[in-house]
Amino acid sequence: xxxxxxxxxxxxxxxxxxxxxxxxxxxxxxxxxxVALSPDGKVIAVAVKENTTSFIYKVSANSGIATRLTNxxxxxxxxxxFSPDGKQIAYVYWPGEGARSxxxxxxxxxxxxxxxxxAGVTDFxxxFSPTNDTIVFSRxxxxxxxxxxxxxxxxxxxxxxxxxxxxxxxxxxxxxxxxVSPPSISPDGKSMVVVTEELKSNERMAxxxxxxxxxxxxxxxxxxxxxxxxxxxxxxxxxxxxxxxxLFMAASNGKRGYDYDIYRVSLRTxxxxxxxxxxxxxxxxxxxxxxxxxxxxxWRKNWIGDVVSNQVxxxxxxxxEAKALNISGLL
Numbered sequence: 510x511x512x513x514x515x516x517x518x519x520x521x522x523x524x525x526x527x528x529x530x531x532x533x534x535x536x537x538x539x540x541x542x543x544v545a546l547s548p549d550g551k552v553i554a555v556a557v558k559e560n561t562t563s564f565i566y567k568v569s570a571n572s573g574i575a576t577r578l579t580n581x582x583x584x585x586x587x588x589x590x591f592s593p594d595g596k597q598i599a600y601v602y603w604p605g606e607g608a609r610s611x612x613x614x615x616x617x618x619x620x621x622x623x624x625x626x627x628a629g630v631t632d633f634x635x636x637f638s639p640t641n642d643t644i645v646f647s648r649x650x651x652x653x654x655x656x657x658x659x660x661x662x663x664x665x666x667x668x669x670x671x672x673x674x675x676x677x678x679x680x681x682x683x684x685x686x687x688x689v690s691p692p693s694i695s696p697d698g699k700s701m702v703v704v705t706e707e708l709k710s711n712e713r714m715a716x717x718x719x720x721x722x723x724x725x726x727x728x729x730x731x732x733x734x735x736x737x738x739x740x741x742x743x744x745x746x747x748x749x750x751x752x753x754x755x756l757f758m759a760a761s762n763g764k765r766g767y768d769y770d771i772y773r774v775s776l777r778t779x780x781x782x783x784x785x786x787x788x789x790x791x792x793x794x795x796x797x798x799x800x801x802x803x804x805x806x807x808w809r810k811n812w813i814g815d816v817v818s819n820q821v822x823x824x825x826x827x828x829x830e831a832k833a834l835n836i837s838g839l840l
Contacts, residue, residue, distance in 0.1 A: 550802035746794035
């Protein structure tokens with residue numbers, strides 16, 4: 510998909526991540542681009558990319574058996590997210606070259622698929638509100654690159670909220686962002702947290718009111734032990750927990766480059782807790798609505814440092830035990 514690209518920082522705050530072509534488990538030439546958890550953590554949705562297509566699969570967290578969500582034959586489906594009642598999945602669909610991405614909502618059994626975004630816009634990262642009556646999403650204003658050697662991608666991001674039927678679109682953020690992470694909504698539905706990045710400012714974790722649009726109500730720039738860059742810390746994928754703590758990923762110096770581990774920070778006290786150790790390159794952190802399980806992607810590199818495969822991991826947030834999920838039935 511042409512709307513995605515790289516920056517020269519080790520971790521890029523894009524709404525989806527495109528890496529060199531990878532193979533899952535060494536048996537098939539595809540990669541898992543994003544993950545989502547059902548509210549009870551029993552079902553996982555993954556976007557599986559092969560060559561120029563990407564389709565969403567549902568995976569049992571117990572058996573690892575995967576089934577296709579839709580019957581699309583072209584384009585790219587990415588960024589799946591479950592509704593709070595677990596009955597629907599929203600995702601981003603890009604039909605192909607020259608088209609704009611749009612949000613699609615479908616029943617969890619694959620029925621009643623309908624385009625949610627209006628024509629002529631570029632929408633990303635849908636998230637249902639806890640009350641299941643609104644959607645928060647991001648919209649890009651332009652596509653390109655400020656560097657002659659960087660891949661062009663979408664810029665001018667802004668966040669909006671809308672009724673579930675697509676009406677009454679309301680602005681959440683008043684400024685435009687160079688790049689942003691997917692949003693996460695607070696348990697009470699009144700706030701969202703994102704990581705933003707500007708050309709002339711460092712990454713920051715920002716909390717915005719979903720009730721009154723304007724500047725962030727709180728910002729965080731947590732410093733993790735042995736962090737990759739103290740002046741410009743690298744973190745991404747913030748997720749609200751039921752207790753309103755924030756789970757996120759941050760880069761630290763590891764044995765073989767940067768480790769992208771999972772941390773928990775208290776919004777009240779700023780207390781920081783490390784939940785994984787030595788993840789290596791990892792992305793795509795998502796937390797179930799019940800706060801019991803986190804899912805993320807671990808990427809494997811070969812001896813010259815190229816990404817060659819990835820795998821879904823599930824983290825029990827009580828025992829802090831992380832296990833790889835062996836998935837069957839993809840492609």
